[in-house]
Amino acid sequence: MKDIILVSHGDMAKGVKHSLEMITGKQKSVHVVSLKDDGDDKQFESDLLKIMSKINGKKLIIADLLGGTPCNVALTQYSEDEDVDIIAGMSLPLVVEATLNTQATTKNLIGSAKQIVVNVKNQLEQSTHIGEGNDIDLDKYAEFKGKENIVNIRIDERLIHGQVAGIWSTSLNTQRIIVINDEAATDPLQKSSLRMAAPTSMRLSVLTIKNAVKNINSGKYGKQRLFILFKNPTDVLRFIEEGGNINRINVGNMSHKNGAREVTKSIKVTIDEEVVFHKIAEHGVDITAQLVPNDPIINFMEKLDR
Template sequence: MKNILVTRIDDRLIHGQVVTAWIKQYPINKILIIDDGLSRNKLMERIYKAAAPVGVEVMIMDQEHAKGFLKEAPLAKEHIMVLVKVPQVLERLLQSGVGFDKIILGGMGAKPGRKTFNKNVSANEDETECFRRIIDSGVEIYYQLVPSEKEVNIRKLLS
């Protein structure tokens, strides 16, 4: 299994907080964005790769390719941050045998069908139930916008 240091749900994917805070907090040298639609969009792929700091490789994969990649043996000094937009992607990876120590919930923006869940997180009923299933599987999910903020276990927010 690859060496995953940070697993984060954030619908903005690579943005200022990821680049300035998370990557500086952890020795991340690869960012894996898992998104089926984005994996087919070469223009957006170039934009995300350009947004990463020097020395950090950005890979964009669909769920099927990411599952295979994450199950491969780790390379020496390979430190990965996994970024997804919604929890269902991580639930599918967990079901396929990919493990995560914990999941950090960042931003999930408001859109039709979603209700405010916590600060800058909005979730619909399916996403909220997905959070519950992931937690029930043994993986904790913490809301944390930046590493300097205190983690908030979302288990408390779901009850």
């Protein structure tokens, strides 16, 4: 794995790393060097050399500002070092991409970075309706009935966000994300927002619970690798009671609500939600908790019942 060194004026690099780890989990291969408020090029150079001396192999330095002291010092020290690449123009999306896509070249990263800044309101207005096509006869998919290729089922209150779009979907080679929530499926604004949040390379379906059961059970998605997202455990239970098949589910994010208690750092549940989880488990569903793929898998029900 290529080590990444974030360099900046003040605490920008530290803040970007903190935000990165909120999305991706701990990243031991990402390092930070800051030009301090009362520092100068000598202070920064000393700190940079100290970090670089501890790292072997290929390295990528991402600087905050072209022509700034952090970038200039890095260039002076490593312009002729073939094991060190240097990019200026630090942003969280760029750092996430560099961290997760270890095969990306500097050219790839710069190309991706050029597409990062968008007029979100304009894009929302232009976002097309997310539909399931005009297929009515689901019998045409009979050969795939009961053979749906589900790579993960997750409860995540935020639905499609950095961890889902940038980490889970990519690591599982997802081809279609299916969001199952009645409210989202009937709200054009929510559907457009989910489309913008989803990776452009992946298909997206936003479905009511009944339509999700019907479409998935019919084999409509063939051999596509499906990542299924629920917003809450109640929707999961309704999906099962409508005839949906779930063997295992991963609980990712459930935020604090009045009367909720903490099960894990990212999961807070109310008494009513505890009851729902027990009903889901009674259907033979293995319930785990795992924020990102490199975190350990936790037996959620054991944790819940402590």
